[in-house]
């Protein structure tokens with residue numbers, strides 16, 4: 327992948343919100359995030375906000391750490407930049423930052439029907455640890471969320 331990985335805040339909240347809306351346009355279950363919400367989520371010191379620039383904004387991930395656990399809040403790759411390793415690079419960068427802050431594991435929720443995201447998380451080493459019934463409620467009805475976890479190794483590496 328020829329993208330540069332950097333701080334997502336460099337892109338500006340408006341650009342992040344616009345990419346998020348495009349990335350989730352086909353998703354029946356996920357609502358988009360406003361620029362104001364993105365500012366709020368990325369402001370605290372425990373926030374993790376990583377973007378890929380190729381050279382324009384190609385994708386980003388937002389997460390935060392709470393004690394030994396990091397949680398992925400959202401992750402998106404621009405539709406025209408998919409299957410080029412952008413999301414995998416974003417997850418690796420977020421995992422390294424989380425590990426550097428003392429996180430031992432990363433958790434997230436993913437829609438059961440989200441084949442692309444499930445394939446991505448599996449390829450990075452996430453494993454299923456639970457299910458939340460009817461977690462996503464979109465225009466096309468409810469969908470279960472799977473709760474996935476990645477255990478971080480002490481040196482900051484993670485599963486391949």
Ligand SMILES: CC(C)(COP(=O)(O)OP(=O)(O)OC[C@H]1O[C@@H](n2cnc3c(N)ncnc32)[C@H](O)[C@@H]1OP(=O)(O)O)[C@@H](O)C(=O)NCCC(=O)NCCS
Pocket residue numbers: 349350385400401402403404407408409410411412413414415435436437440441442443445446447449
């Ligand atoms: C899920 C998403 C972030 C993946 O982004 P991406 O940059 O295309 O992913 P990558 O290129 O890094 O893919 C890494 C691996 O994930 C898996 N993967 C990615 N897209 C896939 C798909 N459509 N189907 C199956 N597996 C897929 C593959 O194992 C892939 O490796 P490979 O290309 O070598 O086979 C992107 O599809 C997206 O933005 N979707 C809409 C938003 C979303 O659902 N976000 C996640 C919410 S939990």
